[in-house]
Amino acid sequence: MKGGTAGISTRVSHLPAEWQEAYCQPAMAWNAESSDEELMLHYRDGDAGAFEALYARHKGGLYRYLLRQCRNAAAADELFQDVWMNLIRARAGYTVQARFTTFLYRVAHNRLVDHYRKSKQATVVSLEDEDGEAIADPPDERERPQDETLDAKRQAGRLMELISELPETQREAFLLQQEGGMSVEEIAQATGVSRETAKSRLRYAMSKLRRGMLEWR
Amino acid sequence: MALNEHGTGGANGGAERDPRLERVYREAAHETPPAHLDAAILAAARRAVGQPAGPELHERRGRVLGGRCREGCRHHEDRHEDPDGHRLR
Numbered sequence: 645m646k647g648g649t650a651g652i653s654t655r656v657s658h659l660p661a662e663w664q665e666a667y668c669q670p671a672m673a674w675n676a677e678s679s680d681e682e683l684m685l686h687y688r689d690g691d692a693g694a695f696e697a698l699y700a701r702h703k704g705g706l707y708r709y710l711l712r713q714c715r716n717a718a719a720a721d722e723l724f725q726d727v728w729m730n731l732i733r734a735r736a737g738y739t740v741q742a743r744f745t746t747f748l749y750r751v752a753h754n755r756l757v758d759h760y761r762k763s764k765q766a767t768v769v770s771l772e773d774e775d776g777e778a779i780a781d782p783p784d785e786r787e788r789p790q791d792e793t794l795d796a797k798r799q800a801g802r803l804m805e806l807i808s809e810l811p812e813t814q815r816e817a818f819l820l821q822q823e824g825g826m827s828v829e830e831i832a833q834a835t836g837v838s839r840e841t842a843k844s845r846l847r848y849a850m851s852k853l854r855r856g857m858l859e860w861r
Numbered sequence: 862m863a864l865n866e867h868g869t870g871g872a873n874g875g876a877e878r879d880p881r882l883e884r885v886y887r888e889a890a891h892e893t894p895p896a897h898l899d900a901a902i903l904a905a906a907r908r909a910v911g912q913p914a915g916p917e918l919h920e921r922r923g924r925v926l927g928g929r930c931r932e933g934c935r936h937h938e939d940r941h942e943d944p945d946g947h948r949l950r
Contacts, residue, residue, distance in 0.1 A: 692906055800889030
């Protein structure tokens with residue numbers, strides 16, 4: 645992909661030294677290997693090509709996250725567009741304070757919360773409910789013999805069903821990990837909860853999905 | 862770190878991962894936004910930084926200019942033809 649040539653602002657004094665070094669290079673061109681944060685800085689400085697590269701990287705993951713969370717294609721389309729428009733509007737004030745994906749999915753999470761509030765679809769799940777569930781660890785699936793006859797499409801379909809049946813917060817944690825490539829800490833940041841809560845949600849989600857796939861077999 | 866479509870970047874915890882589940886998910890999850898959303902978002906991004914709205918605009922302008930050019934040529938040729946269609950010198 646062809647790179648741009650806009651300069652990078654030096655408004656990064658609040659960052660750790662290694663990040664400052666990375667973002668204070670003068671007038672570096674971006675390319676396919678540039679980080680998301682570098683692309684966003686180039687876009688902030690007026691290079692629309694950098695935005696196109698950033699959009700291409702994240703459009704699929706963000707769209708699937710929204711689609712599975714609101715379970716309505718028309719609503720997902722609207723939310724998806726809103727999130728990117730918010731990002732475009734916010735570009736002038738963008739500074740690198742976290743990974744770009746954390747920033748992007750934080751905007752998306754907040755937009756989803758607004759959507760739930762308006763449509764009254766939210767299913768409130770208390771932390772006690774989530775953490776108090778007794779979920780036995782399933783046997784290690786890797787030790788089971790591979791079922792040669794298992795149809796991959798049916799297997800994928802079953803997994804999608806199980807994901808849709810997860811409590812909203814657990815599903816969100818799973819999707820942020822899978823689609824956003826986010827760590828537990830980043831999931832916590834994006835959803836505004838503690839690291840332990842994010843970790844617990846992710847663990848329960850994985851446990852239910854594993855168990856569901858094993859029971860189905 | 863650049864992420865791919867399924868975001869392999871980031872230091873994820875081991876206890877909360879399951880490679881087999883993740884593989885099945887990756888093979889199944891391929892939905893992408895509709896093309897008209899891509900076009901609208903990218904056009905808005907270009908407009909926001911004062912760049913042309915996109916190739917569609919250039920193509921439209923090209924078509925309009927091309928049309929006008931053809932009209933001009935026809936008009937020019939008409940002026941150089943007699944009523945019977947013979948070209949005048």
